[in-house]
Amino acid sequence: MxxxxxxxxxxxxxxxxxxxxxxxxxxxxxxxxxxxxxxxxxxxxxxxxxxxxxxxxxxxxxxxxxxxxxxxxxxxxxxxxxxxxxxxxxxxxxxxxxxxxxxxxxxxxxxxxxxxxxxxxxxxxxxxxxxxxxxxxxxxxxxxxxxxxxxxxxxxxxxxxxxxLALDALEFTFHGRAAHAVAASSFGINALDAVINFFVGINALKKQISPDMKINGIITEGGSVPNIIPERTVARFYLRARKRKDLDELRGKVIRCAEGAASMVSAKMTWQKFEFSYDxxxxxxxxxxxxxxxxxxxxxxxxxxxxxxxxxxxxxxxxxxxxxxxxxxxxxxxxxxxxxxxxxxxxxxxxxxxxxxxxxxxxxxxxxxxxxxxxxxxxxxxxxxxxx
The missing domain is CATH 3.40.630.10 (Zn peptidases)
Incomplete structure (x- = not known):
């Protein structure tokens, strides 16, 4: 020394x-x-x-x-x-x-x-x-x-x-239309169905991506009471990949899953980042x-x-x-x-x-x-x- x-x-x-x-x-x-x-x-x-x-x-x-x-x-x-x-x-x-x-x-x-x-x-x-x-x-x-x-x-x-791992923190909001779940169900647009469709799509996507890519999500809002068709649901996801460029591609696929899930029930979808992205x-x-x-x-x-x-x-x-x-x-x-x-x-x-x-x-x-x-x-x- x-x-x-x-x-x-x-x-x-x-x-x-x-x-x-x-x-x-x-x-x-x-x-x-x-x-x-x-x-x-x-x-x-x-x-x-x-x-x-x-x-x-x-x-x-x-x-x-x-x-x-x-x-x-x-x-x-x-x-x-x-x-x-x-x-x-x-x-x-x-x-x-x-x-x-x-x-x-x-x-x-x-x-x-x-x-x-x-x-x-x-x-x-x-x-x-x-x-x-x-x-x-x-x-x-x-x-x-x-x-x-x-x-x-x-x-x-x-x-x-x-x-x-690079990280994106994304929040997806599904917008439907509330209605009585029994007496007027045909008038509602079920945002809960949309978010469930989304998770089904994500599970399918997980089988198609590289093992070092990670998708982890939860439902943070799923409706208020059972006899009202949910007009709003929210899910939050962490997406991770080894490289930022790969994560950018993964993010696009996840967003398209959300869009598809919303369109299946005639709902609308918006998304935003709820935390900073990490490289x-x-x-x-x-x-x-x-x-x-x-x-x-x-x-x-x-x-x-x-x-x-x-x-x-x-x-x-x-x-x-x-x-x-x-x-x-x-x-x-x-x-x-x-x-x-x-x-x-x-x-x-x-x-x-x-x-x-x-x-x-x-x-x-x-x-x-x-x-x-x-x-x-x-x-x-x-x-x-x-x-x-």
Whole structure:
């Protein structure tokens, strides 16, 4: 380990208790997406205390923030992404308290360099568990001129390279005509029949699509009482595919199914997106290799091959805007299942503290490499351009 990274490791040790206190406080005060006022305040205050300039409520998102620390000379811009929203009833069953603390901690560690070139950013990203704010932050230009976006996620394995599924969240409304279900049934147009036809069509479609495409739906409105022909029904669906272009094609097929189902009973159909669309996560290989090298330098040698997460993350949208990584690091022995109370408890245990310490160091090391190694940065950018 060279002298610079040894210095950063020493700084991380000095910050250990302070950063863990940030993670602990957020973990013990879970807040749902877009309501993370306590977590946003804790992270912002910690960064301000260490010399970062913090702007809150960015991109019109009240609990988002942007923290900056400029070096002594111009140079690249590295962004650490902080997540800090919790799950309903479960709390921090995805370990976002660890993500936010580690990203902020890594940024502070890196800021202690006396010869820092460039700029360190920490971008507070609310609501990853629901309608991810990273989509809004991308659209509002928050990632403009960022050279690399870096974060980590707690998991059951050490996986530097991941991909995820692209996601569309669609709501279909079927419009019929109400009538007495017995005395005047011939005057009604049954919107419930339309939505049932829709599900029948979807089940047939599932047999014709690739196994890595997913269609999952529920009926959220199915009528009011049995003796009134339903004039309005609503269904919500998540559609997923490995690639955005494949998902766009799938979306067209699903919409045509809905149109056909409505026409069978002379109903009308409208649709809309009820949550943000996510693109698939595209890991920058050069940046991931740098992260892996630093992980090994910190003594971590159990590293898993690339994996596709069978879910969707708003970091995917970031990864198509700037070079990005979203690696997973093992929480404890890797036995806890995410989105459970057990995982939330593990994230508040000594295992959580140890993981924050590891993540803070490897993120700081990787950010340092991006800021100081011109050849590495050129390689990262070249790869990003060629993969568009």
């Amino acid at each position: 060279d002298a610079i990274k040894a210095f950063f490791k020493d700084q991380a040790q000095h910050l250990r208790k302070e950063v863990w206190e940030v993670a602990r406080q957020i973990g013990e005060h879970p807040e749902l997406g877009y309501k993370e006022f306590f977590a946003s305040e804790v992270l912002s205050r910690f960064l301000q205390q260490h010399g970062f300039e913090v702007k809150r409520g960015i991109a019109g998102v009240e609990t988002a923030f942007l923290a900056r620390f400029s070096g002594t000379r111009p140079g690249p811009r590295v962004a650490y992404l902080a997540e800090y929203d919790a799950l309903p009833e479960v709390g921090h069953g995805c370990g976002h308290n660890l993500i936010g603390a580690a990203s902020a901690g890594a940024a502070v560690v890196l800021s202690k360099s006396l010869e820092l070139s460039g700029e360190i950013l920490v971008i507070g990203c609310p609501a990853e568990e629901t309608s991810g704010a990273k989509v809004t932050l991308v659209e509002q230009g928050i990632f403009k001129n960022v050279d690399a976006a870096i974060m980590f996620h707690p998991g059951s394995q050490n996986v530097p390279v991941i991909s995820s 698939e996560m595209h890991t920058n290989q050069s940046l991931a290799e740098c992260f892996t090298k630093n992980l090994r330098e910190l003594g971590v040698n159990q590293i898993s091959p690339p994996q596709t997460a069978m879910g969707s993350v708003d970091m995917g949208n970031v990864s198509w805007t700037v070079p990005a990584i979203h690696p997973y690091l093992t929480l404890g022995a890797g036995n806890e299942i995410p989105h459970t109370r057990d995982f939330a408890q593990a994230a508040l245990s000594s295992d959580g503290e140890n993981l924050v310490m590891l993540a803070m160091q490897v993120l700081a090391f990787t950010g340092s490499d991006v800021l100081s190694d011109k050849k590495l940065l050129q390689q990262i950018k070249r790869e990003f351009r060629l993969d568009r």
